[in-house]
Amino acid sequence: MCCECSDRLQSVARSAGGFRGVLLFLVPMLLVFPATSWPQVISGLACYVALDGADTNPGTLEKPWRTIQKAAKTAKAGNTVYVRGGVYRERVTIKVSGSATEGMITFQNYPGEKAVVDGTGLSVPASENGLFLIAGRSYIVIKGFELRNYRTSTRNFVPVGINVRGRSHHIQIRNNKIHHIEHNGTSADGTDAHGIAVYGTVADASIHNLIIDGNELYALKLGSSESLVVNGNVENFQITRNKVHDNNNIGIDAIGFEGVSPDPATDQARNGLIARNVVYNIDSYGNPAYGTDRSADGIYVDGGRNIVIERNIVHHCNIGIELASEHSGRATSSITVRNNFVYLNEVVGIAVGGYDQYRGSTRNCTIVNNTLFRNNTLEWENGELCLQYDTRNNIIKNNIFYASATAYGDHRGYFITNPFGQDASVPNIVDYNVYYIPGGELSSQWQWKKQWYTGFAAYRTKTLNDAHSSFVDPLLVSTATPNLHIRATSPAADAGQSLPASGTVDIDGQPRVKGTVDIGADELQ
Numbered sequence: 001m002c003c004e005c006s007d008r009l010q011s012v013a014r015s016a017g018g019f020r021g022v023l024l025f026l027v028p029m030l031l032v033f034p035a036t037s038w039p040q041v042i043s044g045l046a047c048y049v050a051l052d053g054a055d056t057n058p059g060t061l062e063k064p065w066r067t068i069q070k071a072a073k074t075a076k077a078g079n080t081v082y083v084r085g086g087v088y089r090e091r092v093t094i095k096v097s098g099s100a101t102e103g104m105i106t107f108q109n110y111p112g113e114k115a116v117v118d119g120t121g122l123s124v125p126a127s128e129n130g131l132f133l134i135a136g137r138s139y140i141v142i143k144g145f146e147l148r149n150y151r152t153s154t155r156n157f158v159p160v161g162i163n164v165r166g167r168s169h170h171i172q173i174r175n176n177k178i179h180h181i182e183h184n185g186t187s188a189d190g191t192d193a194h195g196i197a198v199y200g201t202v203a204d205a206s207i208h209n210l211i212i213d214g215n216e217l218y219a220l221k222l223g224s225s226e227s228l229v230v231n232g233n234v235e236n237f238q239i240t241r242n243k244v245h246d247n248n249n250i251g252i253d254a255i256g257f258e259g260v261s262p263d264p265a266t267d268q269a270r271n272g273l274i275a276r277n278v279v280y281n282i283d284s285y286g287n288p289a290y291g292t293d294r295s296a297d298g299i300y301v302d303g304g305r306n307i308v309i310e311r312n313i314v315h316h317c318n319i320g321i322e323l324a325s326e327h328s329g330r331a332t333s334s335i336t337v338r339n340n341f342v343y344l345n346e347v348v349g350i351a352v353g354g355y356d357q358y359r360g361s362t363r364n365c366t367i368v369n370n371t372l373f374r375n376n377t378l379e380w381e382n383g384e385l386c387l388q389y390d391t392r393n394n395i396i397k398n399n400i401f402y403a404s405a406t407a408y409g410d411h412r413g414y415f416i417t418n419p420f421g422q423d424a425s426v427p428n429i430v431d432y433n434v435y436y437i438p439g440g441e442l443s444s445q446w447q448w449k450k451q452w453y454t455g456f457a458a459y460r461t462k463t464l465n466d467a468h469s470s471f472v473d474p475l476l477v478s479t480a481t482p483n484l485h486i487r488a489t490s491p492a493a494d495a496g497q498s499l500p501a502s503g504t505v506d507i508d509g510q511p512r513v514k515g516t517v518d519i520g521a522d523e524l525q
Contacts, residue, residue: 047071048110050084068092068107068117077102077139085113091122092132098139104172107132109144119150119159119181126156130163130197131181134171141172151182155190158225159183161217164198167205171198175214182221186288191223195247200233203263210237217242222249224289226300227282229253230269232260237272244279248287249296251279251317256303257327257360269304275311282317283346294318294346294378302326303360305333311507311521313341320345320375323352324388325360335365339507339521341484342372348417349375349401353388357420361390366501368397369512371484371520373476374404376414383414383445392426396433398496400474400484400520403437403444412454413437417447430465432497434474434519441471468497474520485522492519 046061049071053064065071068088071081073095098105109115117131131147134140142162150159161178164171178195185191195217200207210230217227227247230237232255244251256268277299284296298314299321301307314320320342325332342349349372352362372384384401387394403413415435435456437444445452446459453459456471475490477483486492496502496517504512506523518524 045076045079047075047079047081048084049081049088051086051088071107072096075105077105080106080108082108082110083115083145084110085115087116087118089118089120089122091119091129092117094132094134094137094140097137098170100139100170104139104141104170106141106143107145108141114146115144116146116148118148122150124150124152124154124157124159128163128165129158130160132162133160134162134164134168136166137168137171139170140168141174142176143172143174144176146177147181148178149180151180151184153184155185155187157183158192158194160194160197162196163194164207164210165201167202168207170209171207172211172213173215174211176216178215178217179219183223184221185223188289188291189224191288192225193220193222194225194227194229195220195244196228197226198230198234198237199260200231200266200269201260202233203261203266206233206235206266208234208236210234211240212242213238213240215242217244218246220247221287222247223287224249226250226253229255230272231255231258232269233263233266234269235271237269239272239274240276242277244277244282246281249282249284249289250300251282251296251298251314252277253297253300253302254304254307256305256332257325257330258303270306272304272307274299274307274309277312279312279314280316284318297322298345300324301332301335303330303332304335307335309335309337310339310503311505311509315341315343315345317345319347319351320349320372322350323362323365325354325362327360328358330360331363332360333363333365336501337365337367338369338501338503339505339512340370341507341521342370343374343482343484344377345375346378347376347380348382348386349384351382351386351388352394353391353420355388357389359389361392362394363392363426365394367399368395368499369399369496369502369506369517369519369521371400371402371522373400373402373479373482373484376404379406381414381417381445383417383447385416387416387418387420387428389420391428394428395501396428396430397499398502398517398519399433400492401433401435402474402476402479403435405437405439405443412443412445413439414445418449419447421449431468432495432519433466433469434492434495435469435471436473444471470495484520486518486520486524488524490518490524493524495519
């Protein structure tokens, strides 16, 4: 029981049925948490925090606590801590845990009121920290807060909005608004920050059963770090329905092999889902860590494995989606990228492989049923899809690639680039795609195993790729808006190859297969 709390409120059902509405869209995914993973508790005690309260109070509605921190060291399993409206200038370290039998501990805004945790004037310590810090705790929900204005200029100090570390598990981060978490230093390194960071730092105990859902992260100054990241010994996670935008480095990242877990065998984010997120305006230009480079990904997997990336919308970033490994001898592997809209990104739509010959590899990944539209807006000749260093046994099928002509020369359009040689014993397979540029087939540019080709016919003949693909207008609903759904008369309809990896629903959650599968992220209904 919560310390002297007496107000019993009906809480959200925590049974399998209670979560069914939230998890319905996960049925076709490779990853669904078992219903028994979460507490089977349907009611609990309510506790309260308010600006006119006192930490010597019992924490009732009539006599609330004054600080969230008081609740964070007092609440018991099954409690919901309601934080009344107002601005709370404190850093909160969760000192309690819920349990599988007695229920989650939920910290949330009082319904209809805006609870703000504001870092204005708070120092950022050198040690682990966050406006919310969860270290070695379990069965915790953080929900409905606005977190803002947590800043430093001190080198190697890292401000974080919500920070999860250590032996934590069964953590939910839902419907929070996180902004102006900033490192305002000017050096090229040691100027990092995160909106939400989950670091699995214990070799033999993963952070698992993690849900990060429905949050908005924006106006973050991140240095060489990420807006939302899972790193190290993290598994069985869901990053869903978040809006990540207007930040100066990577939007969403799943990382391995950085030494976050002391054991290399568990130092890898894995077995996760990144779905239904909207990521845009992610740009590293002017970031002290990158200078004039534009290298920030909307969604990035760097060393992760067994992750599904689906039904996301990624636009106006430096790089749309990237599957890479920054560590020599290490691979990003078994990632499925499907049913996404990727458009108007500056450098490239989708990139796979190490960015130079000193990096690791991308292996056994599947890129299917995506729609890529007019990426490479900086006209750097990277195209819609770039296969970088050491890409092996990857499948690229059922995608729409709609390129835009460059503004110089003969108005060429770049589709696939491959500036490194590939291992012939484990080839990448490219087929059943639709390609188009308004300037026509002869204006298309292709690069395969370092060799350039002009025209779709020449590329296909010389590389033996795309035997069942076509160069034809996919008849998108609108190229001006853009609206990347296909019209009823589209030649992409019923033109794909039936693949289990395509999933059972399209980008809108509608049935993926009606007859023969359509090419692209949208399935005509």
